[in-house]
Amino acid sequence: MAGGKLVEMTDITKRFPGVVANSCVCFDLVPGEIHALLGENGAGKSTLMSILSGEYKPDEGSVSVEGVEARFHSPQDAIKLGIGMVHQHFMLVRAHTVMENIMLGLAGTPFFMDRKKLEAKIMETAVQYDMKVDPGAYIWQLSVGEQQRVEILKALIRNTRILILDEPTAVLTPKESETLFTTLRRFREEGRTAIFISHKLDEVMAISDRITILRSGKNAGTIRRDETDEKDLAGRMVGKDSLFEVKKSEKQSGGEILKFNDVHANNDRGIEALKGITLSLREGEILGIAGVAGNGQKELAECLFGLRKIKTGTVSFNNKDITGFNPRKIREAGISYIPEDRIATGLVSSLDFPDNLILNSYFKLPVSKGPFLNFKYIKEWTKKTIEDYDIKVGKIKNPVGLLSGGNLQKLILAREFADNPKVVIAASPSRGLDIGATNNARKLLVEQRDRGAGVILISEDLEEIFQISDRIAVMYEGKIMGILDAKDADREKIGLLMGGIKLGQEADI
Amino acid sequence: MKISIEKRVEPSPLTPYLSPLVSLALALIVCAVIFKAAGANPFKAYREMFMGAFGSDFAIEATLIKATPLILCGLGVAAAFRMQLWNIGAEGQLYVGAIAASWVALNYGFNQPLISLGLMFLAAALAGGIWGMIPGILKAFRGSNEVITTLMMNYIAIFLTSYLVYGPWKDPTGYSVPMTALFNRNSWLPKIFDTSVHGGIIIALILVVLSWILFYKTRWGYEIRVSGANEKAAAYSGMNAAKNIILVMFFSGALAGIAGMSETAGIQHRLQQGLSPGYGYTAIIVAWLARLHPAAVVVSAILFGGLLVGGDQLQISMSMPVSVSNILQGLILFFVLGGEILFSYKIKIGGKSGHQPCPAAKENA
Ligand SMILES: Nc1ncnc2c1ncn2[C@@H]1O[C@H](COP(=O)(O)OP(=O)(O)O)[C@@H](O)[C@H]1O
Ligand SMILES: [Mg+2]
Numbered sequence: 001m002a003g004g005k006l007v008e009m010t011d012i013t014k015r016f017p018g019v020v021a022n023s024c025v026c027f028d029l030v031p032g033e034i035h036a037l038l039g040e041n042g043a044g045k046s047t048l049m050s051i052l053s054g055e056y057k058p059d060e061g062s063v064s065v066e067g068v069e070a071r072f073h074s075p076q077d078a079i080k081l082g083i084g085m086v087h088q089h090f091m092l093v094r095a096h097t098v099m100e101n102i103m104l105g106l107a108g109t110p111f112f113m114d115r116k117k118l119e120a121k122i123m124e125t126a127v128q129y130d131m132k133v134d135p136g137a138y139i140w141q142l143s144v145g146e147q148q149r150v151e152i153l154k155a156l157i158r159n160t161r162i163l164i165l166d167e168p169t170a171v172l173t174p175k176e177s178e179t180l181f182t183t184l185r186r187f188r189e190e191g192r193t194a195i196f197i198s199h200k201l202d203e204v205m206a207i208s209d210r211i212t213i214l215r216s217g218k219n220a221g222t223i224r225r226d227e228t229d230e231k232d233l234a235g236r237m238v239g240k241d242s243l244f245e246v247k248k249s250e251k252q253s254g255g256e257i258l259k260f261n262d263v264h265a266n267n268d269r270g271i272e273a274l275k276g277i278t279l280s281l282r283e284g285e286i287l288g289i290a291g292v293a294g295n296g297q298k299e300l301a302e303c304l305f306g307l308r309k310i311k312t313g314t315v316s317f318n319n320k321d322i323t324g325f326n327p328r329k330i331r332e333a334g335i336s337y338i339p340e341d342r343i344a345t346g347l348v349s350s351l352d353f354p355d356n357l358i359l360n361s362y363f364k365l366p367v368s369k370g371p372f373l374n375f376k377y378i379k380e381w382t383k384k385t386i387e388d389y390d391i392k393v394g395k396i397k398n399p400v401g402l403l404s405g406g407n408l409q410k411l412i413l414a415r416e417f418a419d420n421p422k423v424v425i426a427a428s429p430s431r432g433l434d435i436g437a438t439n440n441a442r443k444l445l446v447e448q449r450d451r452g453a454g455v456i457l458i459s460e461d462l463e464e465i466f467q468i469s470d471r472i473a474v475m476y477e478g479k480i481m482g483i484l485d486a487k488d489a490d491r492e493k494i495g496l497l498m499g500g501i502k503l504g505q506e507a508d509i
Numbered sequence: 510m511k512i513s514i515e516k517r518v519e520p521s522p523l524t525p526y527l528s529p530l531v532s533l534a535l536a537l538i539v540c541a542v543i544f545k546a547a548g549a550n551p552f553k554a555y556r557e558m559f560m561g562a563f564g565s566d567f568a569i570e571a572t573l574i575k576a577t578p579l580i581l582c583g584l585g586v587a588a589a590f591r592m593q594l595w596n597i598g599a600e601g602q603l604y605v606g607a608i609a610a611s612w613v614a615l616n617y618g619f620n621q622p623l624i625s626l627g628l629m630f631l632a633a634a635l636a637g638g639i640w641g642m643i644p645g646i647l648k649a650f651r652g653s654n655e656v657i658t659t660l661m662m663n664y665i666a667i668f669l670t671s672y673l674v675y676g677p678w679k680d681p682t683g684y685s686v687p688m689t690a691l692f693n694r695n696s697w698l699p700k701i702f703d704t705s706v707h708g709g710i711i712i713a714l715i716l717v718v719l720s721w722i723l724f725y726k727t728r729w730g731y732e733i734r735v736s737g738a739n740e741k742a743a744a745y746s747g748m749n750a751a752k753n754i755i756l757v758m759f760f761s762g763a764l765a766g767i768a769g770m771s772e773t774a775g776i777q778h779r780l781q782q783g784l785s786p787g788y789g790y791t792a793i794i795v796a797w798l799a800r801l802h803p804a805a806v807v808v809s810a811i812l813f814g815g816l817l818v819g820g821d822q823l824q825i826s827m828s829m830p831v832s833v834s835n836i837l838q839g840l841i842l843f844f845v846l847g848g849e850i851l852f853s854y855k856i857k858i859g860g861k862s863g864h865q866p867c868p869a870a871k872e873n874a
Contacts (some may be wrong), residue, residue, distance in 0.1 A: 011867040013867070024867035024868065060867075061867075305745075306747075307744060307745065326747055327744070327745060327746065327747035328746070328747025329747075331747065337745070339745060344739075344741055345739075345741045345742055345745050346742065346745065347739075347742060348734075348735050348738045348739040348742045349738075349739070350738045350739075351734065351735070351738060355731070355734070355735075358731070359735065359742065359745075359746045360746050360747075362728055362731050362732075362746075363728055368728045371727045371728055371729065372726055372727055372728070373726060373727065373728060373731060375726075
């Protein structure tokens with residue numbers, strides 16, 4: 001019955017405490033295809049592939065490879081059959097070199113190994129797939145993109161026939177993604193098979209032959225690429241017709257409300273992360289700040305919000321110098337901050353919903369009166385917030401850590417927008433959210449803009465940047481590479497700026 | 510039939526009650542084995558202990574007397590623990606509280622008991638508070654580890670007491686006994702009705718209520734709860750971490766200091782060496798068993814008061830060593846900390862929930 005199928009996963013069910021990550025999922029591979037696995041965050045993609053790569057055992061269902069039932073007891077068993085997975089979170093030893101890491105990945109590594117031979121093999125494979133690596137470099141010296149290449153090489157060197165890549169483009173610049181796709185196509189030309197996990201529709205359409213969509217742990221269809229389009233895929237992914245629209249009216253932005261003037265600041269390791277940022281924000285606009293993570297975006301937000309020391313330069317708000325203000329004074333001035341790491345910074349996950357709602361206003365009327373908290377008001381406010389923002393809370397007294405990402409984000413947004421701020425700075429507001437929650441977050445940001453607030457949107461997700469920004473600035477190595485009107489911007493221009501190339505210079509490269 | 514262990518997604522609502530009870534039971538079981546090994550009948554030993562602690566009016570009074578400093582110190586360390594500040598200096602804070610209260614009592618003969626006791630109370634709170642605040646300041650501004658500093662401060666306080674009672678404050682009529690003169694009667698905490706229990710327990714209970722209000726009803730209590738649970742969120746909200754560390758350590762030390770006042774003014778009526786048999790350390794276990802909740806501290810302190818009294822009884826009637834109650838205390842702490850982990854899992858017996866056969870495979874194009 002295999003009918004030329006390379007892999008068949010039948011009726012796979014996998015439960016974790018409180019969730020069914022995969023429920024009766026069927027999935028198959030034909031030799032020589034690039035098969036995309038598409039689905040929102042939490043749809044069960046990583047789980048399904050961890051089963052195929054021997055990491056997890058399914059609770060029910062079976063896996064067969066070339067018609068023979070395969071029972072994996074560990075990833076080693078899968079590797080023996082030529083199945084290799086590159087995880088979302090890399091599994092490299094940071095203090096070791098590229099070569100040593102690749103060596104560790106080889107089955108039955110002998111104690112002494114012919115380094116020369118291995119190095120030659122690495123170089124050969126690297127050239128074959130057009131992947132630049134330095135075998136002697138230490139992992140900690142490498143960028144995320146380079147680390148990913150090492151992971152892929154590790155798999156290729158083991159003669160992997162079935163390569164699983166878990167959201168590989170999440171950490172890449174558009175340019176690096178293109179390079180990865182080239183590698184993947186070359187891999188396919190050799191008759192090998194790849195599984196490409198993503199929740200980005202454009203990528204899936206660009207690279208895959210067939211697409212399997214997972215939705216809430218179930219298979220929502222397996223389709224050939226040429227028989228579908230992005231709208232259809234989005235619909236299957238969320239279960240409704242595309243929710244991808246965020247309506248945004250044409251709007252004239254107002255006067256300057258916030259200005260960074262030649263701001264310099266260090267990162268946590270004491271290395272200069274902001275190297276002279278000059279930037280201004282107007283009322284009623286969304287200023288998108290694009291860039292690969294780690295180019296100073298986080299530090300920029302923290303400097304504005306008084307959570308990081310500004311070495312030199314100033315930040316002014318309504319022409320008033322607010323440099324060096326503490327977060328409370330900044331917030332009182334009318335600036336709100338939606339931090340990127342919701343759980344680590346934006347919330348106290350062990351406290352309940354009301355306690356989290358009052359985090360930034362507990363000290364003033366009407367949330368507290370004198371030294372006492374005003375529980376009557378807090379209760380009403382909680383009720384109203386839950387209704388207005390349609391938040392699924394369960395028991396109010398439960399710690400908020402039990403809520404889903406989308407509901408947590410709603411809680412944060414509700415809290416931050418409660419006082420009608422004049423400036424909102426949002427860092428990756430939709431990271432880790434599913435489509436419904438993502439659209440909701442974006443819609444709420446647009447509402448703030450329409451109300452007249454100036455919004456700074458820091459995001460790595462270009463889709464998001466393009467969707468709601470009025471102007472787009474690109475950060476690269478602590479500097480603003482360029483600022484474009486959203487109307488004049490396109491992926492290519494932004495991509496170049498993100499890669500550190502000033503517009504008009506690309507010819508020199 | 511299949512038995513599996515799963516991590517709980519939601520804590521069971523019973524956890525706060527069950528976990529301390531189960532830890533206690535486990536500690537008693539293990540200690541029973543130790544009794545047995547030592548050649549004693551565990552049932553008889555536990556009966557002796559229980560009767561010694563709760564079996565008569567006299568026993569209950571003795572237990573409440575010992576529970577009083579445990580409530581106060583337990584309340585104090587629980588406050589600091591709540592903010593992840595590991596104040597193990599309640600013992601020293603208790604001693605300096607006792608010193609300060611004695612200083613007031615010995616140097617100022619007030620005719621009014623209320624004024625005298627009130628001033629002793631304030632002096633003790635202030636002294637204990639400052640003793641706790643010093644490690645707090647070091648922590649807030651220098652990042653010094655408060656476990657070490659509070660522990661060191663214990664020795665300073667205990668030896669300072671010895672110095673005073675051997676030296677400058679020594680009772681001139683007391684021959685060679687290391688203690689101060691007896692306080693004036695106006696500086697004694699009155700007994701409650703005609704029992705041997707002194708007024709310290711009333712002070713302790715009032716402070717329990719005040720602490721509860723402080724932590725759950727006020728802005729500052731909210732800040733402490735947030736800061737203790739997530740430092741980054743506290744900074745994001747604009748809370749002043751250094752200020753809160755110092756204040757909490759002051760509050761924590763002040764409560765232990767008040768315990769020192771309650772002991773000197775309620776029991777010994779003078780300052781003497783070894784005035785606490787380690788209440789400040791036992792309070793750490795009291796606080797954990799109470800899961801840092803002010804009201805539960807009362808229950809847990811009475812239990813430990815009983816353990817101390819019952820341990821003494823054991824020594825008398827079965828000639829077991831006093832260290833028995835230390836062993837039991839240690840076991841309880843061990844199981845309380847372990848119980849936290851235990852209760853974040855649940856045991857599932859039987860078939861898997863919601864197992865349904867998959868619907869017949871649909872044909873996919
Ligand atoms: N090790 C695990 N323990 C508990 N729950 C898990 C674990 N791994 C995944 N899950 C849960 O299973 C669901 C599917 O997760 P995952 O497969 O990672 O989704 P995806 O990769 O599509 O984002 C999610 O609800 C997730 O929280
Ligand atoms: Mg995943």
